[in-house]
């Protein structure tokens with residue numbers, strides 16, 4: 001589903017359901033307020049306390065008017081017996097609730113006692129279910145006080161900032177269940193409240209052949225690629241996709257945590273490879289003559305330097321390496337897709353003892369040897 005259509009839907013809701021939405025908005029504002037910079041509540045949040053949803057003059061947690069019909073309504077509230085939760089059965093004056101915090105909810109939602117004992121629980125759910133749910137009815141599904149993503153980021157301001165400034169958004173946050181595509185809002189066996197182990201989570205969506213980026217460029221099917229290429233890059237083998245990708249959105253190409261050139265040819269500049277150089281030492285690529293820094297050298301001529309720093313035609317790492325997984329050692333790729341027709345320019349890389357060769361590729365066969373050097377020609 002496209003984002004604009006959902007935005008339109010919200011617009012529609014706000015014009016049709018003026019009363020409840022106004023209430024929901026006030027609720028959202030109230031939620032946002034405690035977390036605002038410099039407020040005592042933001043200090044409390046920093047200390048690990050939960051900024052709670054505040055009741056408003058109009059009653060953020062009070063029942064919404066029955067007309068127009070709220071999007072969701074709670075069965076015990078529908079039953080009309082306010083005494084299930086309040087001290088009095090009188091709907092005009094139900095008085096305070098009989099129990100505070102989740103205890104009131106756990107009487108009926110027994111499965112949540114176990115959920116709140118999972119190894120990782122959400123501080124917001126432990127402190128009060130009404131941080132997110134209206135116990136009566138709501139203008140959003142599942143008794144939610146607001147649209148899920150909006151609600152999450154009223155407390156998670158750092159994530160909101162990241163999303164707002166991201167040049168490359170991650171569609172996983174705006175489609176389907178949004179934040180809860182990946183997080184369980186209540187509790188999980190997995191750290192960071194993830195619904196699956198992080199690697200399995202990423203691969204569970206990146207298993208399609210028809211995925212494209214915002215420019216319509218085809219994206220690799222990571223699942224089948226990893227299944228078919230057994231030499232995995234160390235951080236991939238450690239199942240740590242987040243070592244290089246920021247799951248919530250990023251300023252860098254392909255949601256990367258650091259710079260990496262999007263192009264095949266790019267002028268050399270250490271900053272543009274900040275991603276690779278956060279783990280690999282930069283001087284192995286910027287030192288023209290070396291007998292130790294890299295094995296990709298002919299004698300002491302650093303062939304990384306030669307290829308990366310060629311004026312006007314500096315190759316990026318992807319000219320020769322796969323970043324996730326490959327069929328051969330050193331993550332050398334089999335070939336590079338050339339043009340849009342799907343033709344692949346083979347590298348025909350051969351590893352030999354103390355050196356290697358490439359043939360019928362960007363150039364005719366060339367061999368390198370760490371010692372002694374292979375003569376040019």
Ligand code: HEC
Nearest residue numbers: 055059061062063076077080081082084085091094097135
């Ligand atoms: C499933 C439990 C539940 C049921 C049933 C329920 N309520 Fe509530 N109600 C709550 C909770 C929880 C609060 C928030 C209390 C708090 O934060 O102190 C609340 C708050 C309210 C408030 C806002 C009070 C305030 O101080 O602003 C009103 C009004 C209200 N309920 C009316 C009703 C009415 C009328 C009924 C019956 C038709 C009803 N409730 C049934 C759980 C329930």
Ligand code: HEC
Nearest residue numbers: 072073075076084104105107108129130133135141142143
């Ligand atoms: C008296 C029993 C009772 C209490 C107390 C109770 N619930 Fe429920 N709740 C229900 C029932 C029954 C349903 C409907 C279950 C179903 O459809 O499977 C439900 C459904 C829900 C749903 C799903 C609504 C939907 O649209 O799918 C949410 C969310 C929820 N309750 C939250 C709460 C919270 C939060 C509290 C505490 C403030 C609470 N409940 C207290 C009985 C209760």
Ligand code: HEC
Nearest residue numbers: 102105109112124125128129131132133142148177180185
């Ligand atoms: C941080 C926000 C948040 C808090 C706090 C929270 N929930 Fe939820 N809850 C959600 C969201 C989001 C969903 C919808 C999940 C989905 O669609 O996958 C949900 C769904 C539910 C459902 C419906 C489950 C279903 O499968 O339909 C119930 C019942 C429920 N919550 C009860 C509770 C109870 C009880 C508490 C307190 C212990 C609580 N929630 C606290 C966000 C929250």
Ligand code: HEC
Nearest residue numbers: 049050051120123124131151152155179183185191192193
């Ligand atoms: C009422 C405020 C509030 C809301 C709403 C809220 N959270 Fe949280 N969340 C917290 C607090 C407080 C923590 C604990 C922060 C900490 O430990 O630094 C937390 C922690 C988390 C964590 C990290 C858990 C960990 O183990 O490190 C995740 C993930 C998370 N929330 C996701 C969500 C999602 C998804 C939503 C929306 C469904 C949401 N939150 C809504 C207050 C909230």
Ligand code: HEC
Nearest residue numbers: 149152153156159172173178179181182183192198242247
């Ligand atoms: C595509 C899956 C995915 C989606 C969708 C997603 N997250 Fe996360 N989230 C993650 C992963 C993975 C981590 C752990 C990152 C790590 O450990 O470095 C994480 C971590 C977090 C944390 C812990 C603090 C941090 O920055 O690491 C919070 C809070 C959080 N997410 C909130 C949210 C909110 C709010 C949304 C919706 C706006 C959301 N997430 C949507 C995958 C996702």
Ligand code: HEC
Nearest residue numbers: 168171172181201202205211212213214241245247254255
């Ligand atoms: C809920 C499904 C889902 C999950 C889980 C998910 N993604 Fe995505 N991801 C998408 C969608 C949708 C796109 C946009 C392309 C498409 O339509 O498939 C995308 C795009 C991307 C892109 C390309 C972004 C661009 O525009 O250049 C990267 C990189 C990516 N995801 C990495 C990850 C990583 C790493 C994880 C695990 C933390 C992950 N994804 C988890 C659905 C998901």
Ligand code: HEC
Nearest residue numbers: 202203206218219220222235236240241243244254318323
């Ligand atoms: C060592 C860093 C690193 C790790 C770890 C990593 N990636 Fe990537 N990923 C990249 C780089 C760099 C690109 C851009 C590749 C390019 O365009 O040449 C990329 C691109 C992608 C893309 C877009 C594919 C395309 O066709 O452009 C997806 C999807 C993706 N990664 C998902 C994942 C998933 C899922 C994991 C975990 C299994 C993961 N990545 C682990 C660095 C990494």
Ligand code: HEC
Nearest residue numbers: 234235243244260275276278279280317321323329330331
């Ligand atoms: C999170 C850390 C990390 C990042 C980021 C990273 N790598 Fe690696 N890489 C490693 C580790 C660890 C190894 C295995 C140890 C080694 O050989 O240095 C490795 C190995 C390699 C190898 C194979 C070495 C061999 O001889 O087998 C290549 C090629 C490589 N990385 C290329 C890249 C490229 C290109 C990038 C940037 C797109 C990159 N790496 C980003 C950690 C990383």
Ligand code: HEC
Nearest residue numbers: 273276280293294295296307315316317319320330355356
């Ligand atoms: C023209 C092809 C080519 C380009 C471009 C290239 N590499 Fe390499 N790289 C190789 C070859 C071939 C080897 C294997 C050398 C050997 O062991 O014989 C290698 C080896 C490596 C190694 C293992 C350690 C070493 O230096 O021997 C790392 C790490 C590495 N490359 C990272 C990168 C990074 C990061 C980039 C981009 C900044 C990059 N490479 C660009 C061809 C290339």
